[in-house]
Amino acid sequence: MFIERIYYVKVRVRKEMREYRIGSVMRDLRKMAGLTQQELSRDICTQAQISKIENGEEYPSSITLYKISKRLGVDVNYFFDSVESPRLDYVDAVQSLIRQYIRQRDYDAIHNIIVKEKESPLFQNPLNKQFLMWHEGICVYYIHHNKEDALSKLYQAIELTKQSATFYKEREIEILNSIGIILYEEKEYEQALDTYQTALKSLNELPQTKDENIKIRILNALAKTLGDMSNYDESLIYSNRGIDLCISNESMYLFGELHYQAGESLIKLGKIEQGKEYMEKSMTIFTLQRNERFVKLVEKELEALFV
Numbered sequence: 001m002f003i004e005r006i007y008y009v010k011v012r013v014r015k016e017m018r019e020y021r022i023g024s025v026m027r028d029l030r031k032m033a034g035l036t037q038q039e040l041s042r043d044i045c046t047q048a049q050i051s052k053i054e055n056g057e058e059y060p061s062s063i064t065l066y067k068i069s070k071r072l073g074v075d076v077n078y079f080f081d082s083v084e085s086p087r088l089d090y091v092d093a094v095q096s097l098i099r100q101y102i103r104q105r106d107y108d109a110i111h112n113i114i115v116k117e118k119e120s121p122l123f124q125n126p127l128n129k130q131f132l133m134w135h136e137g138i139c140v141y142y143i144h145h146n147k148e149d150a151l152s153k154l155y156q157a158i159e160l161t162k163q164s165a166t167f168y169k170e171r172e173i174e175i176l177n178s179i180g181i182i183l184y185e186e187k188e189y190e191q192a193l194d195t196y197q198t199a200l201k202s203l204n205e206l207p208q209t210k211d212e213n214i215k216i217r218i219l220n221a222l223a224k225t226l227g228d229m230s231n232y233d234e235s236l237i238y239s240n241r242g243i244d245l246c247i248s249n250e251s252m253y254l255f256g257e258l259h260y261q262a263g264e265s266l267i268k269l270g271k272i273e274q275g276k277e278y279m280e281k282s283m284t285i286f287t288l289q290r291n292e293r294f295v296k297l298v299e300k301e302l303e304a305l306f307v
Helices: 022-032 037-041 047-054 062-072 090-103 107-117 126-144 147-159 170-185 189-205 213-228 232-249 255-268 272-288 292-306
Strands: 010-013 016-019
Touching (some): 037 047, 037 062, 062 107, 090 107, 090 126, 107 126, 126 170, 147 170, 170 189, 213 255, 232 255, 255 272, 255 292, 272 292
Antiparallel strands (some): 010 016
C-alpha cells in the first residue's frame, strides 16, 4: 500500500477512524488571505495539488502542510484545531499510522511514510526523529534483509536520546526489544538473549511505564529464545511470569502465545499431560481471538504428539 492511500482523508488514530476536513479549512484560510490556488502553491507544490487537497481528494504530506501553514500565517496544528473532530497533532497521526502498519507487518507502507516525512521540520526534534529512525531500521531489515544496516539504525536511534550508559528510558527499551527480535530472527540466540535481559532489567528499574504490554512482550521473547536454545526450564519460568502479568493486568496480549510456549517447554521436559493442558488453553485463547493461523499451529502440534 502506498503513502498516497495512507494519507487520504481518513487517519486511524486511537483505535478509531476520525475524519479531517483539512481541505475546507485550507480553502477558507486561502480566501481570507486573498490568495489564489496558484499563489498559495508557489514553490510548495502544484496548483493541481492544492485543488485536490481543498476538494478532499488528497491528503498533504507534513512538509507540504507545514509550508502552506507558514504562507497562510497559522501554526500547522490550526488545521486540526479547526475541524469538528478532537484536536490531533500531525506527528501523533503519523506515528499512529506507523504503529498500525507495524501490527499488520506492512513494512512497505511504513517505509513510504518515513521517506515522505523524515525531512519534515516536524520530525527533526530528537524524539520524533528517533521514532522514524527506529521504524526505518525495522523496515531495512524486513524489506532489504540487511541486518547490519538495520541494527546500525536502531542503535543510532537509541543514541539520539540516551543520557546514561546504563539507564534506558521506555522508548529506548522498546528499540532494544526490536534489536533483540532481529538477532532472534538471525538465530543469534545468545546475543538476542543478552539484549532481552538488558531490556527487562532496564524496564524493572523504571518507576512506571506508559505501555504495560512492553514487559509482556519482552517476557514472551525471552521464553521463545530460551526455548529455541533448549533451555526449557528457564523458558517455562518466563512464560509463567508473562501469563501471571497478563492476568494481573487483565490483558489478553500474547496470552495465547505464552500458554503455547509454556506447553511446549513442559512437553520437552517430559511433563506431557501438563504441557497438553497448556496447549489446549492456548488453542482456546486463539479461537476466541479468531487467530486461525495459531489455532491450526496448535492443532498440528497436538496431533503430532497425541495421535
